[in-house]
Each structure stands twice: as C-alpha cells, then as structure tokens.
Amino acid sequence: MTAGFTPPEPQAVAALQDIAGTGGWRAGTDMARYFEDPRGRFTGQATLVLLPDTVETVAKIVRYCCAQKIGIIPYSGGTGVVAGQLSPYSPHAVIVSLERMNKVREVSVEDGVLVAEAGCILQDIHSRAELENMIFPLSMASKGSCCIGGNLATNAGGIQVLRHGNARDLCLGVEAVLPDGSILHELSPLRKNNTGYDLRHLLIGSEGTLGIITAASLVLKPQDPETVTVFCAIRDHSDGVKLYKELRASLGESLSAFELMSGFGVDLVRNHFPKLPAPFAEKHSWHLLLQFDGPTGLNDKVEEVLGRMFEESLLVDAVVAQSETQSEDLWALRENTPEANRMExxxxxxxxxxxxxxxxxxxxxxxxxxxxxxxxxxxxxxxxxxxxxxxxxxxxxxxxxxxxxxxxxxxxxxxxxxxxxxxxxxxxxxxxxxxGIGRLKAADLESYASSAKQKALRSIKNALDPFNIMNPGALIR
Ligand SMILES: Cc1cc2nc3c(=O)[nH]c(=O)nc-3n(C[C@H](O)[C@H](O)[C@H](O)COP(=O)(O)OP(=O)(O)OC[C@H]3O[C@@H](n4cnc5c(N)ncnc54)[C@H](O)[C@@H]3O)c2cc1C
CATH class of the missing domain: 3.30.70.2740 (Alpha-Beta Plaits)
Incomplete structure (x- = not known):
C-alpha cells in the first residue's frame, strides 16, 4: 500500500474550491480547529478543508481527487481519539468535513427509523428521536460534539452497548461516496435484506478508508416508561463481574449500562469538577454506575434485587437516584471521566x-x-x-x-x-x-492481527480504493 498524500497543485486546490462553492471551503488559519486532537497528543495538518453540503458535491470532490490521486481525510465531529481524522505527518491532506450535511431527512415511527445526514451531532439525533417518544440509544461522553458519520465510521460503542449494541447494530443502511466518486444509495429501512455482500457493514468501522458516509438510516426504539440509576460501592472489581452476572440473571435486558469506576477515578473527577456531589460520605475503592430501563414498577424490582445483593455481601453501599437531577449528577461522574483524565x-x-x-x-x-x-x-x-x-x-x-x-x-x-x-x-x-485503529494503532494492528486478516483487509482496500486516496495511512499503513 502506498501511504501518503500527493501534494495538490495550486490549480487542483482552486478546482476543489470551485467544486465546493462559496462558503464551502476553508484555508490558512481558518483550518486550525480541524487540527486539534481531543487528547492533545497530535496536531493535524492540511492543504484545504472542504465543506460540501450535498452528497452530489461530495461525489464531485471525490471523483476529482481520484483522478488527481489526492488524499482525502473524511471528518465529522473531530472527537476521534486514535488520530484517524488527523494528518500529523503530512501537510498535503484535503479534509472533507461533513458538518454542513447536518439535516435529519426523515423520521418514520412505523418503521422505527430516522434518516440522518453524516454531520448530525449525536445529541441532536437524541433530541429529535425524543420528540417522537423514541430513543436512539447510541450514547457516549462526546455526544455533544461527535457526529453520526464519525460514529458509524468508527463503529462507536459507549455506555449502552450492553443492551442496544454498537453503532453497527443501530444502523440499517447508509448512503456513501465510494473512492471512485460513485454514490452508494442504501438508505434502507429494512430489517431483512439479504442481497449479497452487506456494504453497509463494510463501511461501518472502516474509519474513512473505504468511502465517505454521507447519511444513514438509524434504528429508533420506544422509550421505556421507567429508568432507574444506581451508584454502588463494591469491595473489588471482581465483585463487579459477579454482580453483573447476578443482575443480568435477575433483571435481564432491563440492565442497560454497567460502568466500573475506581475510587481513584471518582476522586479525580471530583477534584477537577468540585461542584459534583460525592455519591457517598465514605470513600470506597471501587464503584459501579448502573442504569436500568423498563416497564412501570421496575424501580421496586431493582431495589428488591439490590437488597439481595447486600445480603450476599456483593454490595457495600448503594444510592438509587430519586430524581432526574440526581441521576444526571451520578452520570456526570462517569461522563466527565475522560475530561478529568485529560486535565490530570x-x-x-x-x-x-x-x-x-x-x-x-x-x-x-x-x-x-x-x-x-x-x-x-x-x-x-x-x-x-x-x-x-x-x-x-x-x-x-x-x-x-x-x-x-x-x-x-x-x-x-x-x-x-x-x-x-x-x-x-x-x-x-x-x-x-x-x-478504532486510526493512525495511533495501525502498527499495533500489524502485530496482533493474523496474516489472513491482514491480507483480506488489504485486498478489500485495494479493490475499492486502488489509488489509496481514502484516509491514507489510517487503519492500514
Ligand atoms: C470525551 C470523549 C469521550 C469519548 N467516549 C467514547 C465512548 O464512550 N465510546 C466510543 O466509542 N468512543 C468514544 N470517544 C471517541 C469518539 O467520540 C468516537 O470515536 C466518535 O465516534 C467519533 O466521531 P466523530 O464524529 O468525532 O468522528 P471524527 O473524529 O471526525 O472521525 C473519526 C474517524 O472516522 C472517520 N470519519 C469521520 N466522518 C466520516 C464519514 N462521514 N465517513 C467516513 N469516515 C468518516 C475519520 O476519518 C476518522 O478516521 C470519546 C471521545 C471523547 C473526546
């Protein structure tokens, strides 16, 4: 695989600016925000940032870059933590940001589907689903900045994978521009669709190396009538695993989040966010943050099961949130953990x-x-x-x-x-x-993936992107 970005000639830069149109590109110091790494380890570079607002414009850009062999980095919210959206080693990248493709195109409650463009911020999709008394269950601490295009490209996980799966499990179809500039229209609301290789699943998790996702049909689920949030103290992380098994057996699918936090971690978050209330008067070595979603009466059932867990000495202490505000405060301890880690x-x-x-x-x-x-x-x-x-x-x-x-x-x-x-x-x-793998772990993947897997990854990449213009150097070196 020839890694790298060919320097775009000035006339190529002008042609791309022309394709993107007025307000459709940034250059010079206006590009600075696209070079930031959320964890501050890398600094990106680029020749040009393009901001297309339709799939047709994305396709024209890609067709031009394919003909000129210009390397492209697809970019959505910029919250990726493995440098997949950054070009730290070459100034010749052209970033294609999906931020202007941020419309919800359609919501169908009957089909349980929301069609969102790639630049829709995850939290905005949550809000749109709530208007229909539905949820889009993918959630993570970066939800206010990350976008669905990036979520799908990285097959993001987050806090509710346990019950609802990864991004992959919540996507029924995609619209995408392939490396030759052709448009794949597969925005299907169908749950059953066995018509050959599933290209949606090839693009999900491909980290921008096989094409640019421009829109997706997403799975909506009905809101549950009751949500119960519990913060627990446990003796040891291994008790956490035992409790997980017991709670799954007793409360089944209603267990939607099961997060481990160390005492050190809770103190760290409270040091950096001192307004957050302490969950317990005493300090504990290990904690769990649990969420249950289910039918009316769930709260009583959860309390009954937790009572049993106390008797079995699996729990040392527990607080069940009595209001939405208390639940949000408990979740804030978990959701501010990445930021506290960064600040520390x-x-x-x-x-x-x-x-x-x-x-x-x-x-x-x-x-x-x-x-x-x-x-x-x-x-x-x-x-x-x-x-x-x-x-x-x-x-x-x-x-x-x-x-x-x-x-x-x-x-x-x-x-x-x-x-x-x-x-x-x-x-x-x-x-x-x-x-994901991004640029940070591309060498590690070579060390740990079997040779059969590596060969197959390279064959797929070569078949779809023979000139290696899609995010060169990410995932595959
Ligand atoms: C505070 C914090 C908490 C986080 N918590 C979690 C977590 O709990 N779980 C989790 O999984 N991740 C988490 N992340 C990582 C990050 O938010 C996810 O990887 C997210 O899915 C990236 O989305 P994005 O829109 O920011 O993508 P970007 O950062 O813009 O891009 C990420 C990758 O996807 C590619 N890409 C972007 N858009 C497209 C597109 N439209 N088509 C094709 N390729 C594209 C890029 O080239 C890059 O390789 C966290 C990050 C932060 C900063």
Missing part, C-alpha cells in the same frame, strides 16, 4: 476489551505489568464491564508533571501501551474495543 495529564488512555470472565485477571495483570514498568505510575481503571471494555488511563507519579516525567522516561508511552496490549492479547482480547 494522562499520557496513555487504553481502549482494549477482553471476555467478561477474564476482566478480574485482566485488571490485576495490567496493574502489575504497569507497576513493573514504573512503581509510581498512577492508574485510573474504568469502563464498560458488560462489554469487557476496561480503559486504563495512566499518569505520572504524584508530584511529577507529565512533561517532566516523559522527558525523563522517553520510552514510557510506548512501553505502557505495549504492556496493556500484551496483557489484553494474553487474555484473549482485542487491542481496540471501541475507538
């Missing part, structure tokens, strides 16, 4: 998954491996127990700044990332659970 100066933020039954081993072995690298490392372990997706955020020892620590230990970032990958692999896991 995390130099590694892992995103790996293991089978649920291996979580206990995985957390213990990861902590051991990291302490072997440097005994003073501070570690925030948290994540989605129900998906086996536990994140480790790693910080310099107490009293040392991130900058000083990395300067003194230049190898530490790679060492930590590789140690976590190795423990994940030994526990039968995946080196990318929900964030």
């Amino acid at each position: 100066g995390a130099f590694c933020s892992s995103d790996t998954s293991v089978p649920i039954r291996r979580i206990g081993h995985f957390v213990n072995e990861t902590n051991e491996a990291l302490r072997d690298i440097h005994a003073g490392l501070r570690i925030n372990t948290y994540g989605h127990i129900g998906d086996g997706n536990i994140h480790h955020n790693v910080f310099a020892p107490e009293g040392t700044t991130k900058g000083d620590f990395i300067q003194a230990h230049p190898e530490i970032i790679d060492a930590v990332r590789m140690a976590i990958n190795e423990v994940t692999h030994q526990n039968g896991g995946s080196i990318s659970a929900e964030h």
Whole structure:
C-alpha cells in the first residue's frame, strides 16, 4: 500500500474550491480547529478543508481527487481519539468535513427509523428521536460534539452497548461516496435484506478508508416508561463481574449500562469538577454506575434485587437516584471521566476489551505489568464491564508533571501501551474495543492481527480504493 498524500497543485486546490462553492471551503488559519486532537497528543495538518453540503458535491470532490490521486481525510465531529481524522505527518491532506450535511431527512415511527445526514451531532439525533417518544440509544461522553458519520465510521460503542449494541447494530443502511466518486444509495429501512455482500457493514468501522458516509438510516426504539440509576460501592472489581452476572440473571435486558469506576477515578473527577456531589460520605475503592430501563414498577424490582445483593455481601453501599437531577449528577461522574483524565495529564488512555470472565485477571495483570514498568505510575481503571471494555488511563507519579516525567522516561508511552496490549492479547482480547485503529494503532494492528486478516483487509482496500486516496495511512499503513 502506498501511504501518503500527493501534494495538490495550486490549480487542483482552486478546482476543489470551485467544486465546493462559496462558503464551502476553508484555508490558512481558518483550518486550525480541524487540527486539534481531543487528547492533545497530535496536531493535524492540511492543504484545504472542504465543506460540501450535498452528497452530489461530495461525489464531485471525490471523483476529482481520484483522478488527481489526492488524499482525502473524511471528518465529522473531530472527537476521534486514535488520530484517524488527523494528518500529523503530512501537510498535503484535503479534509472533507461533513458538518454542513447536518439535516435529519426523515423520521418514520412505523418503521422505527430516522434518516440522518453524516454531520448530525449525536445529541441532536437524541433530541429529535425524543420528540417522537423514541430513543436512539447510541450514547457516549462526546455526544455533544461527535457526529453520526464519525460514529458509524468508527463503529462507536459507549455506555449502552450492553443492551442496544454498537453503532453497527443501530444502523440499517447508509448512503456513501465510494473512492471512485460513485454514490452508494442504501438508505434502507429494512430489517431483512439479504442481497449479497452487506456494504453497509463494510463501511461501518472502516474509519474513512473505504468511502465517505454521507447519511444513514438509524434504528429508533420506544422509550421505556421507567429508568432507574444506581451508584454502588463494591469491595473489588471482581465483585463487579459477579454482580453483573447476578443482575443480568435477575433483571435481564432491563440492565442497560454497567460502568466500573475506581475510587481513584471518582476522586479525580471530583477534584477537577468540585461542584459534583460525592455519591457517598465514605470513600470506597471501587464503584459501579448502573442504569436500568423498563416497564412501570421496575424501580421496586431493582431495589428488591439490590437488597439481595447486600445480603450476599456483593454490595457495600448503594444510592438509587430519586430524581432526574440526581441521576444526571451520578452520570456526570462517569461522563466527565475522560475530561478529568485529560486535565490530570494522562499520557496513555487504553481502549482494549477482553471476555467478561477474564476482566478480574485482566485488571490485576495490567496493574502489575504497569507497576513493573514504573512503581509510581498512577492508574485510573474504568469502563464498560458488560462489554469487557476496561480503559486504563495512566499518569505520572504524584508530584511529577507529565512533561517532566516523559522527558525523563522517553520510552514510557510506548512501553505502557505495549504492556496493556500484551496483557489484553494474553487474555484473549482485542487491542481496540471501541475507538478504532486510526493512525495511533495501525502498527499495533500489524502485530496482533493474523496474516489472513491482514491480507483480506488489504485486498478489500485495494479493490475499492486502488489509488489509496481514502484516509491514507489510517487503519492500514
Ligand atoms: C470525551 C470523549 C469521550 C469519548 N467516549 C467514547 C465512548 O464512550 N465510546 C466510543 O466509542 N468512543 C468514544 N470517544 C471517541 C469518539 O467520540 C468516537 O470515536 C466518535 O465516534 C467519533 O466521531 P466523530 O464524529 O468525532 O468522528 P471524527 O473524529 O471526525 O472521525 C473519526 C474517524 O472516522 C472517520 N470519519 C469521520 N466522518 C466520516 C464519514 N462521514 N465517513 C467516513 N469516515 C468518516 C475519520 O476519518 C476518522 O478516521 C470519546 C471521545 C471523547 C473526546
């Protein structure tokens, strides 16, 4: 695969600006915001940012770039954390931002489908669904900035995968521009459609390397009458796994979120967001944030089951939210975790998954491996127990700044990332659970994917994008 971006000639830049039209492009310092990495590790570059507002314009841009062999980076909300939307190593990229394609084209309650353009912000899709007393269940802390195009391109996960699945499970069809500029119209509301290779699923999770998603038909689900939010204290993360099993057995599908947070992590969030109330008077080593959604009477059932869990000593303490505000405050502890990690100066933020039954081993072995690298490392372990997706955020020892620590230990970032990958692999896991591969993990994928898988990935890429113009260097180096 020839990686890289060919420098666009000045006449090519002018031609692309002409295709995008007035208000349809940015250059020079106006491009600065497209170069930001949410975690501050990379700085992007580009020759031009294009802002098409119709699928036809996207197609014209791609056809031109294909003919001229100009590399394109599709861009939606810019919240990706694996540098898939950034070109840190070349100034010659042309960014195609979908931000002006932000309309909800259609809602059909009968079909349970909402058709959204790729630049629709996830939270706006939630609000639109609520107007119909429906929900679009994909949700994550970045929901106010990320867009559905990026969510699908990364097959995003988030906090309700346990019950509703990843982005992939919530998409019935896509409209996309393929690398030769042809438009794939597959905005199907159909639940059953067995007509050959499922190109929707090929594009979902392809991270902009096989085409630009311009719109999608999304699954809406009815709102549940009752939601119960519970914040729990537990002795140990392995009790979290036991509780998960018990609650699934007793309350089944109504369990929609099951989040693990360490005591260190809760303190970290409250240090950086001091207005958030403490969930308990006492400090605890481990916590769970649970959400249940279901029929009227669910609250009583949840309290009855939690009572049993106390008797079995699986719970140390628990608070059941008594109002929407209290529920929001409890969720704020979880949702502000990525931002608190950033503010504290995390130099590694892992995103790996293991089978649920291996979580206990995985957390213990990861902590051991990291302490072997440097005994003073501070570690925030948290994540989605129900998906086996536990994140480790790693910080310099107490009293040392991130900058000083990395300067003194230049190898530490790679060492930590590789140690976590190795423990994940030994526990039968995946080196990318929900964030994707991007540019950050492209080399890691080569180390951990089987040669059969790598060969198939490259064959698909070559077949659809023979000139490697779609997000060159992301996912596949
Ligand atoms: C605070 C915070 C919390 C987060 N929490 C979660 C979480 O819980 N779960 C989770 O999964 N992720 C999470 N993320 C990561 C991120 O929000 C997701 O990966 C999100 O899906 C990216 O969407 P975006 O619109 O910002 O995409 P972008 O960042 O713009 O792009 C991401 C990738 O998709 C490609 N792409 C973008 N748009 C298109 C398109 N229209 N067609 C084809 N390719 C495209 C880009 O080239 C890039 O490779 C979090 C990020 C932050 C900053």
